[in-house]
Amino acid sequence: MPEARKVYARRLDIRHGQVELAHGSGGRAMAQLIDELFARHLGNEYLAQGDDGALLPAPGAGRLVLATDSHVVSPLFFPGGDIGCLAVHGTINDVAVMGARPLWLSACFIVEEGFKLAELALIVQSMAAAATAAGVPVVAGDTKVVERGKGDGVFITTTGVGIVAEGMELSGRAARPGDAILVSGTLGDHGMAIMAVRESLGFASPIVSDTAALHGLIAAMRASGAEIHVLRDPTRGGLATTLNEIARQSGVGMMLREKAVPVNPAVAAACEFLGLDPLYVASEGKLLAICAERDANALLAAMRAHPLGRQAAIIGSVHADPRHFVQMTTGFGGRRIVDWLSGDQLPRIC
Amino acid sequence: MKFIDEFRDGELARGLARAIHREAGADRRYHFMEFCGGHTHAISRYGVCDLLPGNVRMIHGPGCPVCVLPIGRVDQAIGLALEEGVTLCTYGDCLRVPASDGLSLLQARARGGDIRMVYSSADAVALAQRDAQRQVVFFAIGFETTTPPTAVAIKQAAALGLPNFSVLCCHVLTPSAIASILESPEVRRWGTVPLDGFIGPAHVSTIIGSRPYEFFAEEYRKPVVIAGFEPLDVLQAIRMLIRQVNEGRAEVENEFSRAVDRDGNLKAQRLVAEVFELRKQFEWRGLNVLPYSALRIRSQFAEFDAERRFSLAYTPVPDHKGCDCGAILRGVRRPADCRLFGTVCTPENPVGSCMVSPEGACAAHYTYGRYRDA
Numbered sequence: 041m042p043e044a045r046k047v048y049a050r051r052l053d054i055r056h057g058q059v060e061l062a063h064g065s066g067g068r069a070m071a072q073l074i075d076e077l078f079a080r081h082l083g084n085e086y087l088a089q090g091d092d093g094a095l096l097p098a099p100g101a102g103r104l105v106l107a108t109d110s111h112v113v114s115p116l117f118f119p120g121g122d123i124g125c126l127a128v129h130g131t132i133n134d135v136a137v138m139g140a141r142p143l144w145l146s147a148c149f150i151v152e153e154g155f156k157l158a159e160l161a162l163i164v165q166s167m168a169a170a171a172t173a174a175g176v177p178v179v180a181g182d183t184k185v186v187e188r189g190k191g192d193g194v195f196i197t198t199t200g201v202g203i204v205a206e207g208m209e210l211s212g213r214a215a216r217p218g219d220a221i222l223v224s225g226t227l228g229d230h231g232m233a234i235m236a237v238r239e240s241l242g243f244a245s246p247i248v249s250d251t252a253a254l255h256g257l258i259a260a261m262r263a264s265g266a267e268i269h270v271l272r273d274p275t276r277g278g279l280a281t282t283l284n285e286i287a288r289q290s291g292v293g294m295m296l297r298e299k300a301v302p303v304n305p306a307v308a309a310a311c312e313f314l315g316l317d318p319l320y321v322a323s324e325g326k327l328l329a330i331c332a333e334r335d336a337n338a339l340l341a342a343m344r345a346h347p348l349g350r351q352a353a354i355i356g357s358v359h360a361d362p363r364h365f366v367q368m369t370t371g372f373g374g375r376r377i378v379d380w381l382s383g384d385q386l387p388r389i390c
Numbered sequence: 391m392k393f394i395d396e397f398r399d400g401e402l403a404r405g406l407a408r409a410i411h412r413e414a415g416a417d418r419r420y421h422f423m424e425f426c427g428g429h430t431h432a433i434s435r436y437g438v439c440d441l442l443p444g445n446v447r448m449i450h451g452p453g454c455p456v457c458v459l460p461i462g463r464v465d466q467a468i469g470l471a472l473e474e475g476v477t478l479c480t481y482g483d484c485l486r487v488p489a490s491d492g493l494s495l496l497q498a499r500a501r502g503g504d505i506r507m508v509y510s511s512a513d514a515v516a517l518a519q520r521d522a523q524r525q526v527v528f529f530a531i532g533f534e535t536t537t538p539p540t541a542v543a544i545k546q547a548a549a550l551g552l553p554n555f556s557v558l559c560c561h562v563l564t565p566s567a568i569a570s571i572l573e574s575p576e577v578r579r580w581g582t583v584p585l586d587g588f589i590g591p592a593h594v595s596t597i598i599g600s601r602p603y604e605f606f607a608e609e610y611r612k613p614v615v616i617a618g619f620e621p622l623d624v625l626q627a628i629r630m631l632i633r634q635v636n637e638g639r640a641e642v643e644n645e646f647s648r649a650v651d652r653d654g655n656l657k658a659q660r661l662v663a664e665v666f667e668l669r670k671q672f673e674w675r676g677l678n679v680l681p682y683s684a685l686r687i688r689s690q691f692a693e694f695d696a697e698r699r700f701s702l703a704y705t706p707v708p709d710h711k712g713c714d715c716g717a718i719l720r721g722v723r724r725p726a727d728c729r730l731f732g733t734v735c736t737p738e739n740p741v742g743s744c745m746v747s748p749e750g751a752c753a754a755h756y757t758y759g760r761y762r763d764a
Contacts, residue, residue: 299400309391365761372621373400373407374437376758382737 052076057157064151064185077161078181081168086144086179094179096144099203107134108199114388116163116193119233120249121324123196124167126390129253129324130275131200132174136255137271137327139210139262140202145171146180147198152191163194174253176200208262214269215290219358220336222329224257224343225250225351226304227279228311228321231389235321236310247306252325257348264342266335273327275390277381278320282328283366284380293361296368296378300355320381322389330358397620398436406625407441414632420446422631423721424589425568427454427749428619434758436621446628449583450751452567452676452719453591455532456483457743457750460675461707463560464489466697467529470558471495471503474700479514480529481536482507483747488740490707495529511543518547518555527696528557535593537561537685538658541665544687544694556696559687562672564594565602566683570674572610576722583721587631589624590616592646599654603642611640618646665691673706675743676719715742718751725755726763732756 052072062069079087086094111127128145135142147167151160171178178198229250236247258271270290274282279301287294303311303318311318325348331339336354343349356368366378414420424430430450433439439448452458464487471478478495485496485507499505508514511528518526530540540557547555568588576583590603595616603614613634617627627645634641644650665688672684687695696702709716713735714728725731725744735741737753744752 305391309394312391312394363761367761370436371400372398372436372438372441373403374440375761376435376437377761379757382757 052157054157054161059151059153059155059157059160059185061153061185061187064183070183073183077157077164078183081164082147082171082178082181084177084179086177087181094144094146096179099143102203102205103209105135105138105140105202105204106199107131107138108197109134110195110197111390112192112195112388113234113390114192115234115237116159118237118249119246121251122163122166123194124163124165125170126251126324127196127198128167128170128174128176129251130390131198132176132253132255133273133327135200135202136253136258137210137273138202138204139208139271140204142174142176142200142202142255144179145176145198145200147178147196148182148184150184150186150191150195152193153185153188155193160194170253174255176253210268210271212270212272212286212289215286215292215330215358216269217292217358217360218333219269219330220333220354221283221294221296221356221358222331222336222340222343222352222354223279223302224254224327224329224349226302226307227274227323227326228307228318229304230324231278231321232307232310232318234389235314235316239314241310241313243306243310245306247304247310250323250325252348254325254327254348257327257343257346260346261329261339261342264338266339266342267332268329268339269332270330271327273323275322275324278318278322279328280317280319280366280378281381283378286330287364287366290358291364292358293364294356294358294366296356296366298368298371300353302351302353319378324390333357394620397618397622399622402622403441403625406622406629410441410446410625410629410632411443413629413636414443414446415636416445418445419584420586420632420635421449421584422446422587422589422628423449423451423571423585424624425451425453425564426589426591426594426619427457427747428592429589429617429624430454430751430754431749432619432621432624434754437758438621438624441625442628446632449585449721450718450754451571451588451721452674453533453564453594454744454747454749454751455536456487456747457715457719458562458567458674458676459484459487459531459560459743460673461489461709462673462705464495465707466702466704467558468493468495468498468503469702470527470696470700471498471505472501474525475504476525476527477504477506477517478527478529479506479508479517481531484529484531486740486746487743488746511539512546515543515546515552515555518552519550522554525554525556528555529560530557531560533562533564533591533594534597537662537666538597538655541661544665544691545661547694548691556694556699557687558696558702559666559685561666561685562674563683563685564591564598565605566680567674567677568603568606570677570680570683571720572606572612574720576720585612585721586635587613587615589627589631590614590642592617592619592623592649595646595650595654597655597658600642600644600650600652601654607640607642613640614642616642616644616646616650618649673704675709676716710741713742715744715752718744725752726760728752732760
């Protein structure tokens with residue numbers, strides 16, 4: 041970046057340097073951090089405009105979807121990912137499950153004074169790689185620095201914009217009695233990957249976060265022609281909480297089959313060890329779909345044909361229930377409620 | 391999962407259920423109390439009752455550690471944190487138990503109390519070791535299962551000469567609670583709580599062994615079957631209890647022989663006896679004041695006794711008027727009988743202690759079984 045060299049006396053020492061309060065104060069140091077770190081990795085024509093906001097082309101016909109998500113995960117780096125790619129995937133997924141094609145992201149960093157520039161660089165690079173792979177550029181950003189002890193390394197808020205064709209919108213209000221409930225793969229991998237690191241659970245093979253952008257899988261599902269009523273990504277609160285939200289929004293009840301719910305054996309074992317229920321543990325690269333019963337098998341086939349849906353399964357069905365209970369037939373042969381998550385099972389998971 | 395799935399096998403469960411249906415005499419009713427919250431949770435979580443015939447009824451017992459903790463003890467812990475400014479460490483479930491003035495430990499934390507959840511008593515010792523300026527108090531609750539680790543923590547603090555570590559000891563004894571149930575007028579005199587036998591504790595029995603229950607079988611003529619916490623354990627124990635009732639036997643049988651023997655863990659028992667002695671009396675939620683039903687720290691470890699270090703007095707506080715936790719803990723009422731259940735009292739805003747822990751009868755019924763209520 042020859043231009044930057046002219047302006048700044050010395051290049052940012054990314055290998056040994058630390059974030060200082062000046063990096064968030066709006067002066068030259070901040071401009072340098074943006075040039076040499078954020079713009080260098082995330083750069084694109086919109087970010088290069090360098091104005092207070094990004095000037096974007098108006099998308100064509102349809103409706104806009106806007107979603108925003110803050111990421112405060114601890115630890116910042118975990119098996120299978122880090123806060124950077126998580127912040128990209130999380131918001132893309134929130135846009136995509138509305139039925140929209142994600143177009144752009146913005147990213148806001150709140151960094152703690154003293155945070156290593158080398159770690160920040162790794163996070164930004166991971167974010168850039170995730171955005172590139174997803175084809176959804178980061179077009180606007182902001183950086184703030186807080187005093188040492190007032191943050192915890194770095195927090196990232198991302199906002200995403202997408203476009204959905206008229207009539208193709210999805211909502212949690214659309215589940216109907218008779219519908220089938222599907223998930224795209226094993227549940228709880230992300231949450232347990234984080235917990236295993238935090239609790240120093242030394243498994244022979246580590247549990248890996250499933251963090252992934254799901255808009256490709258969703259496009260394949262929609263291309264199957266199946267009548268999809270609801271899509272959601274079961275993040276915080278897990279599958280159980282997400283299904284309860286939908287049951288309430290749609291005014292229906294649900295019945296799951298415990299044996300049909302896919303859970304990675306290592307995740308099941310770690311949950312058992314920590315006294316957690318995988319139904320309440322976050323995924324970051326899985327979705328649940330509710331579709332017309334007649335289309336369930338076609339949708340399942342479409343999901344399984346996609347790399348992110350290989351372990352997809354039909355796990356239950358929707359029925360009329362004025363009390364909006366989500367229930368489950370247990371593998372043991374009994375029946376129980378699958379209730380909302382009560383309290384905070386796993387703080388700072390995403 | 392090896393060694394877990396085997397105990398949750400649906401095929402085996404159906405086989406056992408068929409045997410129970412065959413063996414339970416149609417001409418009589420069976421009422422069994424599962425003492426432990428661990429069993430209550432397993433029964434609700436796996437829908438064990440759905441596999442039982444209508445004439446076999448399970449009654450939830452008082453064996454849930456946070457459920458029997460009286461308000462006055464939680465008040466003491468909150469007082470230590472807010473008034474004495476100590477760092478109070480305790481197990482997770484304890485944090486949400488409602489106490490006086492609409493406070494719980496969790497709310498006391500929001501008011502600025504330094505209250506921390508720990509997974510083990512050793513974490514509290516480590517905290518005291520790391521920061522000598524801080525007074526660390528471990529709020530120790532639970533039955534015989536959690537008592538040995540507290541004894542270890544106190545001995546460790548003594549060996550390290552830690553001047554800033556102490557324990558608020560609220561450990562209670564299972565046999566006292568069982569005796570209290572059996573001696574209650576509802577069971578003994580009025581017969582309003584019909585009781586044909588007990589499912590005996592799993593983890594507690596690994597420490598105390600099966601011998602302490604022999605007294606109940608002999609003296610009160612009640613069969614006891616010690617069972618593990620997996621759903622097949624519970625189902626098998628119910629079948630064993632039905633057989634005892636049918637044959638007119640009242641014995642202690644051990645379904646959990648993979649972990650429990652007659653004598654229990656002698657090393658743990660010695661450790662507990664070295665550090666603790668019996669309290670003359672202790673207030674339990676629901677069971678009132680029971681003589682010799684809890685432990686206190688022996689005088690040779692007095693410096694690690696938070697009650698002595700901070701000169702704590704105990705003030706009993708009555709439960710919320712509308713709350714039926716006391717009667718539920720004695721098996722007199724069921725969760726859905728309480729007029730606060732599911733309306734004023736929910737897991738998010740518990741009024742009584744039984745709605746707090748997943749092992750509590752109300753929380754278990756609310757979370758897993760309330761679809762059965764009309």
